[in-house]
Amino acid sequence: MFKRILALLLLIPLLDAIVLVWLGFQFNPVLIVALVVLTALIGMLFVRAEGRRTMRKIQRALGEGRPPTDELLDGGLLIAAGAFLLTPGLVTDAVGFLLVLPPSRIVVRKLAKKFVVTPYLDKKTGGFASGKVYTFGFPGDDGAGQSGSQAGGQQGGQATDGAGDVYDLGSDAYDVEFDDDERDGRSTDQ
Numbered sequence: 001m002f003k004r005i006l007a008l009l010l011l012i013p014l015l016d017a018i019v020l021v022w023l024g025f026q027f028n029p030v031l032i033v034a035l036v037v038l039t040a041l042i043g044m045l046f047v048r049a050e051g052r053r054t055m056r057k058i059q060r061a062l063g064e065g066r067p068p069t070d071e072l073l074d075g076g077l078l079i080a081a082g083a084f085l086l087t088p089g090l091v092t093d094a095v096g097f098l099l100v101l102p103p104s105r106i107v108v109r110k111l112a113k114k115f116v117v118t119p120y121l122d123k124k125t126g127g128f129a130s131g132k133v134y135t136f137g138f139p140g141d142d143g144a145g146q147s148g149s150q151a152g153g154q155q156g157g158q159a160t161d162g163a164g165d166v167y168d169l170g171s172d173a174y175d176v177e178f179d180d181d182e183r184d185g186r187s188t189d190q
Helices: 002-026 029-064 069-086 090-100 102-125
Strands: 158-160 166-168
Touching (some): 029 069, 029 090
């Protein structure tokens, strides 16, 4: 994954240089330089405006008592957009504009959550972030990932694990007798 990201980051400036050289032969080079500077300036104005809007959304989310997860991802994407827009070139400016504009940023945010954030959190929490946890047995067992009576289900008062071992969970398995003086572990003489 890291090598793919690094290759993409190295490919974008190369593509940018090729496009600039090709456009330099097609049009006046001064016009191309002016276009690159103009797109960077306009892009920075957009980043500034969207950054303020995102900060207001973060403050609103915190005021409502909910975690600002989408807003924080938007802030990170705006930082990346600013970096792309400050890098000279038309391809990086196009990528920066895609990250600045809210409709395309929503799509990028959803993809980042699906392919970057959720797998990372699942790796760190053992599946608790997305709810993909093993409820019975161990990962890699024969019955891992199966549900119902195949792994961890109950069959007529008996629980089975993925390996097929049967554990008796009869009706008296959870009966607890208390003394007259105690209920649920608390003393009644107060």
